[in-house]
Amino acid sequence: MKIEIKNQNETEEIAQRLAAIAQPGDVIALHGDLGVGKSVFSRAFIRAMTTPDEEVPSPTFTLVQIYETEACELYHFDMYRLDAPEDGLELGIEEAFGDGISLIEWPSKLGAYLPWDCLNIKISHNPADQNARHFEFSSQGRWIERLKEIALV
Numbered sequence: 001m002k003i004e005i006k007n008q009n010e011t012e013e014i015a016q017r018l019a020a021i022a023q024p025g026d027v028i029a030l031h032g033d034l035g036v037g038k039s040v041f042s043r044a045f046i047r048a049m050t051t052p053d054e055e056v057p058s059p060t061f062t063l064v065q066i067y068e069t070e071a072c073e074l075y076h077f078d079m080y081r082l083d084a085p086e087d088g089l090e091l092g093i094e095e096a097f098g099d100g101i102s103l104i105e106w107p108s109k110l111g112a113y114l115p116w117d118c119l120n121i122k123i124s125h126n127p128a129d130q131n132a133r134h135f136e137f138s139s140q141g142r143w144i145e146r147l148k149e150i151a152l153v
C-alpha cells in the first residue's frame with residue numbers, strides 16, 4: 001500500500017485524516033530516515049486531536065510527550081535515544097499501547113515491544129524532489145481495511 005505525496009501540506013493532511021479515525025489502543029509506527037517528516041506528521045496529528053495551536057515540543061530528550069484528548073491520552077514517542085528495547089517499559093509503553101493512542105518515531109528501537117498490530121508507516125525521500133515523499137503503509141492488524149474506509153489507500 002503505497003502513496004506518493006508532493007509536499008508537506010499533503011503529509012499534514014494524511015496525519016489529519018488518520019487522527020480523525022484514531023481510537024484508544026492504536027499504535028502508529030513512523031519509520032524513515034532523519035529529516036524525512038516523522039515529526040511533521042506527528043505535529044499535525046497531535047494538533048488535529050487537541051487544538052490547532054497546541055505546542056508540540058520534540059521528545060528527542062524526554063523520549064515521550066503526553067497530550068490529553070477527548071478520547072484518551074495521546075503519546076508521542078521518539079525512541080532514537082533508547083538504549084535497549086526494555087527501557088521502553090519505563091516510558092510507559094504498556095499503558096500507552098493499552099489505553100492510549102501512540103505515535104512512535106524510530107519504532108525499530110523497541111524491537112519486539114512494538115505491538116504486532118500496529119500501523120507501520122514508512123516514509124522515504126524522493127531524490128528528484130526535496131518536498132516529495134513516498135508513504136508505505138503496512139500492518140498485520142485491521143489497519144489496511146480502516147485506511148480503505150477513509151480512502152487513504
Ligand SMILES: Nc1ncnc2c1ncn2[C@@H]1O[C@H](COP(=O)(O)OP(=O)(O)OP(=O)(O)O)[C@@H](O)[C@H]1O
Nearest residue numbers: 007008011033034035036037038039040130131133
Ligand atoms: N512532504 C513533506 N513531508 C514532511 N516534511 C517535509 C516534506 N517536504 C519537506 N519537508 C521538510 O522536511 C523536514 C522534516 O523534518 P522532521 O523533523 O519532521 O523529520 P523527522 O523524520 O522527524 O526527523 P528525525 O529523525 O530527526 O526526528 C521539515 O523541515 C519539513 O519542512
Ligand SMILES: [Mg+2]
Nearest residue numbers: 038039078105
Ligand atoms: Mg523527528
